[in-house]
Amino acid sequence: MAQEPRPEEIPTLDQARYQIRRYGLDVDPQAVLVAVRLMAAGARLGQAVEVHFSRFGLSAGRYRLLADLEDADGEKSPSQLAASLGVSRATVTGLLDGLERDGLVLRRPSAEDGRSAVVVLTARGARKMRELAPEHFGRLQAMVDPLSAEERTVFLDLLGRLVRGIPALTQD
Template identity: 35%
Template sequence: MARIQDEWARERPDVDVSPQGVIGRLHRLGLLLTDRLALVYRKYGLGEGEFDVLATLRRAGEPFERAPGELAAHTMVTTGAMSKRIDRLERDGLVTRRRSAADGRGRVVALTPAGRDLIDQAFAEHMRNERSLLDGLTPPEAAQLEQLLTTWLAKVEPPHPGPERPDRQDTP
């Protein structure tokens, strides 16, 4: 990143390239982190999206179910993308769909026992993986980075409706 910044500063001294130091490194780190996180998802036969759906259902607590629109809102994808994820998970026996008891026109997606077992195992390994990724930072550094990212994200991310705290980003 430093080399790229130096080259741009040489070629375009009229342009402030300092943002590139932060944004470029975050982008590179994001790609590397995604690759490392995906290793765990794949080990359990899941993509990032499927993991996210199962984790969102598991976090809901008993009876581990949510409406498809609620799932889409919690995972920040379109309802169309959510339908495709649910189709795959249902085909694999990890979730079921049924009519809502509260509203016969609505649908509810629920974890199956197999889905709950899978996400419990995958989530535990996911957290061990995330811990290993943070092990290069001291606890105070990790806390400082979390605070900085929380502050920045709150300024960049558009507000999203729902019960989520605006200063916390869902972790799959």
Template identity: 75%
Template sequence: MTQHPAPDSGAPSLDQARRQIARYGLPADPQAVLVAARLMAAGARLGQAGEVHFGRFGLSTGRYRLLADLEDHGGEKSPSQLAASLGVSRATVTGLVDGLEREGLVARRPSTEDGRGNVVILTARGADKLRDLAPEHFARMQALVGGLSVEERATFLDLLARVVAGIDALTAD
């Protein structure tokens, strides 16, 4: 087995935030910085956990998202459309489709409308895969937020959306 990281490794403390801010005499609010840092740490942990979760089914986060998006659109979509709805580049979609095609979960067919285009279709095996993993997948997804009540989840959803809107602040300019 691998060594399991210490209990709460990676999660910064309020004191750490305070110290860092104080060190340079900055006008930042420690609480705000703490929330932001915790959020980023949580995001990282979540990303890794997601990879583990999907790895259980022989998939990855990106591959699952592509598969699910395909299923949600009648099992047929062009790479460009996939790139747009997944929010990644077309090159990334090519890579994801390559992997999924290798495992027979998806197939490429020439587009009937556009000679240079493709259509990615969900194969029977791909649909089976989604059906098989669905019970466990959704149960675990639900368990992830199981520590919150319905009202709390609604609140969380709202706050999260507003934070997501603030992501631009990290990237802007």
């Protein structure tokens, strides 16, 4: 009796071939399979990341904003945050509202231009980042532990190439 494929093996190459034949397309089924499995893995990873950060009272977006601030020595403008996170100013505003309510960041007028604001990582925010770091980075390592150092190097190269192909989904 045939064994059911594991979730990371769905869809199968046969399923990809069947779908491509159904539409009469001249497309490489393996290429389609790689893309579809990558999208499925991305969705599963996104869900797991939210569960992971919820342990610390954060979302992935809130964590990324705090980490970006920390990397910038604790201070950035909202527009700089939006650009470095690849999100809209409105998204940054929503993230900042919650982080400010929790005392992890504060907004203050810019020293260079009093009409604009800068976001500052508070001592409480820096402490939160230090407290979550051991578990966070330990879990990241555990996630990729099945790969050898050489496989990780290859994976990073492949992932970079795939990321450069993402515009194929959005270009006109």
